[in-house]
Amino acid sequence: MRTAIFPGSFDPFTIGHYDVLISALKLFDKVIIAVGYNSSKSGYFSPCTRVKIIEDAIKGLEHVEVCTYSELTIDLCKRLGVNYIVRGLRTTTDFELESVIAQANKKMAPDILTIYIPASQEYSFVSSTVARDVIIHQGNAELFMPKGVNIQKYIKAGMVNIPPVKLDKQE
Numbered sequence: 001m002r003t004a005i006f007p008g009s010f011d012p013f014t015i016g017h018y019d020v021l022i023s024a025l026k027l028f029d030k031v032i033i034a035v036g037y038n039s040s041k042s043g044y045f046s047p048c049t050r051v052k053i054i055e056d057a058i059k060g061l062e063h064v065e066v067c068t069y070s071e072l073t074i075d076l077c078k079r080l081g082v083n084y085i086v087r088g089l090r091t092t093t094d095f096e097l098e099s100v101i102a103q104a105n106k107k108m109a110p111d112i113l114t115i116y117i118p119a120s121q122e123y124s125f126v127s128s129t130v131a132r133d134v135i136i137h138q139g140n141a142e143l144f145m146p147k148g149v150n151i152q153k154y155i156k157a158g159m160v161n162i163p164p165v166k167l168d169k170q171e
């Protein structure tokens with residue numbers, strides 16, 4: 001059975017990530033979405049909330065699992081016995097960043113192969129950063145979310161790390 005890991009911060013998981021996942025499922029028998037977190041960097045949504053959002057997004061999809069991890073991605077691959085890493089590419093900047101990571105991973109773990117999946121044109125502008133900014137400024141974040149994700153539920157439930165308080169111009 002061919003299994004791939006789709007690692008990322010997924011803070012939050014977007015319609016662009018979902019699109020990459022659907023393509024990855026055409027190539028692999030199983031895809032494990034791995035939410036990477038770093039205890040010294042809190043992120044916007046907690047790792048647990050990021051997983052819940054992904055679980056909402058993948059409801060009804062078969063052959064997909066979600067986990068969190070905080071070790072090197074190649075160590076997660078080794079721990080799970082997986083030899084493929086899937087990453088998405090939107091721009092040449094993504095390619096430059098991703099190829100450095102893939103080369104470093106290849107040096108450390110020659111048997112683990114990174115597969116790039118290009119973004120669909122309609123989602124190539126979508127990023128977690130944009131989605132977070134829209135959420136923070138109370139815009140329509142649903143536009144960036146996969147169907148089935150009611151992002152307001154997570155915001156209203158207070159499952160976000162509150163951004164710093166900004167003062168108005170002082171008189």
Ligand code: ADP
Nearest residue numbers: 008009010016017087088089119123124126127
């Ligand atoms: P990271 O912090 O590891 O870059 P992200 O959650 O931002 O994690 O992204 C995970 C992967 O998904 C990365 O390979 C990224 O390039 C890719 N990705 C993000 N948004 C899109 C999109 N709209 N279309 C295609 N790939 C995307």
